[in-house]
Amino acid sequence: MYKKNIYRFSLIVYFGFVIGSYLFTYNPGMQIGSNLFDYTFRMVKIIPCAFILIGLFEVWIKRETIEKHLGKDSNVAGFLWIFILAATTVGGLYVAFPIAASLFKKGAKLSVIFAYVGLVAVCRIPMTIFEMNFISIKFSIIRWSISIPLILLSSIILGNYFEKRNYKINT
């Protein structure tokens, strides 16, 4: 309850400040307001699709399927599947977290889920193409070939550690 009140209070202060800034043409506040509008709009373009796809996933994909391919008894192929899913995920981490939660609900193991989050951050294909164009292909190749082993190794270690401690993702 206490936490909820702090949250509400911050919201009121924030929006009060932004709206007040527009009323009195206070520049910094107006800039913050236009940033909020900008990024809300940008995410509004992705989020409905992302959640509809998550909804379809939860309704149509059987728990056994995920358990078999990404669950406790899955092998290297599980990481290959999750790589493909991560590379084609649109948006960024803020989309990856709810997807990770759905995967957990359907019985994917923690190491695979941790790997998914890391791979989404690093290996999204549209983003990498951008990177190759504006920085260099050599740069992207170095980044992929060092980060992927680091992500997989750390995800397996962390996954096994938290699996033993009965850790649960909030779904």
Add this chain to the structure above:
Amino acid sequence: MKYLYIITAILVLISFIADRKKTYKSFFVAYKKFKKILPAFLSMLILVSIIIFIIPEKTISRYLAGDNILISSIIAACIGSIAFMPGFIAFPLSGILLQNGVSYTVISSFTTTLMTVGFVTMPIEKSFFGLKVTIIRNLLYFIFAIIIAMITGIFFGEIF
């Protein structure tokens, strides 16, 4: 982006033809999930709007252009962790910075933390993964970014 809409529309259509009830149920699931993380999303957007005001692109460019490659890399990693920028802004900016003489090492440190470490996405991450895992993951990826930057520097002949 266009493909995302097309794929979503096709899948919804297939689902609708296969089973109407299930499709409605999936919409309901989508709505319920979205509603649940709406507060965390709002927190993120508010953080983003403030962070972008505090550290705009100009400030970022200034901080990345330091002389000492190691110190600049660490500063770049810190800025990348806090800042929020979609790839289509971050990479063109990186391209310009490279032309202005900023090293690949520093650019790597900046873009990698930008993608992997998320101060602004923490409210969302925390709501799913809990505080402990969120902190471990972000710290770990911060260290990874430094490692990746250093190796990038070695490959581009900027370090050693």
